[in-house]
Amino acid sequence: MVEETIMEKIEEKAEEKAVENHKFFDQKNCDRCGNELTARITSWFTTDTICMDCSAKEDEIKEKLKAKGKNPSDYEGCGYIPKTVNGKRL
Numbered sequence: 001m002v003e004e005t006i007m008e009k010i011e012e013k014a015e016e017k018a019v020e021n022h023k024f025f026d027q028k029n030c031d032r033c034g035n036e037l038t039a040r041i042t043s044w045f046t047t048d049t050i051c052m053d054c055s056a057k058e059d060e061i062k063e064k065l066k067a068k069g070k071n072p073s074d075y076e077g078c079g080y081i082p083k084t085v086n087g088k089r090l
């Protein structure tokens with residue numbers, strides 16, 4: 001039965017999403033710097049859950065990309081960030 005298969009897939013996907021959300025909101029510390037998460041956001045470049053300080057550093061990377069004439073959107077989810085930005089460690 002095609003329809004049953006579709007429903008199973010949808011339920012499976014919804015469950016995966018719920019687990020992901022749970023993980024996101026349960027997480028206590030930043031994936032990147034280890035600081036306690038008072039506010040959280042998903043990294044622009046990776047799947048890390050990060051703090052606002054780390055997010056601000058990512059914004060600096062985005063600014064640098066723009067300064068080089070690149071579109072930061074092209075790098076969304078690329079899975080890589082440089083180790084330092086403007087001489088500061090990430």
Ligand SMILES: [Zn+2]
Nearest residue numbers: 030033051054
């Ligand atoms: Zn952080």
